[in-house]
Amino acid sequence: MRDKTLERLHQLGWQLPTPPAPLGAYRAVVEAGSMLHISMQGPVSAGKPALTGLLGREVSIEAGREAARLSLLNTLAQAFRHLGSLDHIRQVVRLDAYVACEESFINHPQVIDSASELLVQVFAERAGHVRTVCGVRNLPGNLPVGLALVLKLQRQPA
Numbered sequence: 001m002r003d004k005t006l007e008r009l010h011q012l013g014w015q016l017p018t019p020p021a022p023l024g025a026y027r028a029v030v031e032a033g034s035m036l037h038i039s040m041q042g043p044v045s046a047g048k049p050a051l052t053g054l055l056g057r058e059v060s061i062e063a064g065r066e067a068a069r070l071s072l073l074n075t076l077a078q079a080f081r082h083l084g085s086l087d088h089i090r091q092v093v094r095l096d097a098y099v100a101c102e103e104s105f106i107n108h109p110q111v112i113d114s115a116s117e118l119l120v121q122v123f124a125e126r127a128g129h130v131r132t133v134c135g136v137r138n139l140p141g142n143l144p145v146g147l148a149l150v151l152k153l154q155r156q157p158a
Contacts, residue, residue: 036082036152041071042067054102056104068097089126100146
């Protein structure tokens with residue numbers, strides 16, 4: 001069966017990476033009823049951080065935007081591994097975003113907008129989501145960005 005959502009992602013020039021393994025004693029994905037919860041994912045590629053440091057210090061806004069996109073692709077890779085098809089996603093419900101930044105950094109929304117914008121490009125009307133964005137002192141592995149998603153499922157392809 002064709003995965004139309006995955007095809008759309010490819011048309012946009014993006015590929016799903018290999019989903020990273022959890023960094024501790026937790027699951028990367030939990031399905032509860034019709035909801036899929038994906039643990040925080042960072043900009044990790046081939047098991048290693050693609051970028052480290054704090055926004056406003058070592059990491060520019062544009063590099064942070066790239067990190068947010070890679071983090072989102074890792075969340076979608078986790079969903080794909082669990083579901084077998086991104087077409088089972090009925091609605092992107094919630095995006096929680098963490099930006100590791102220096103104390104005076106205030107451009108969190110501009111960094112995380114790249115992930116929200118990619119969700120809209122991939123899922124169209126299924127991408128309307130609520131979002132929490134906060135600045136934090138640090139993230140595991142000195143990652144600059146971390147994202148967690150909550151998705152509503154429809155087991156019949158959309």
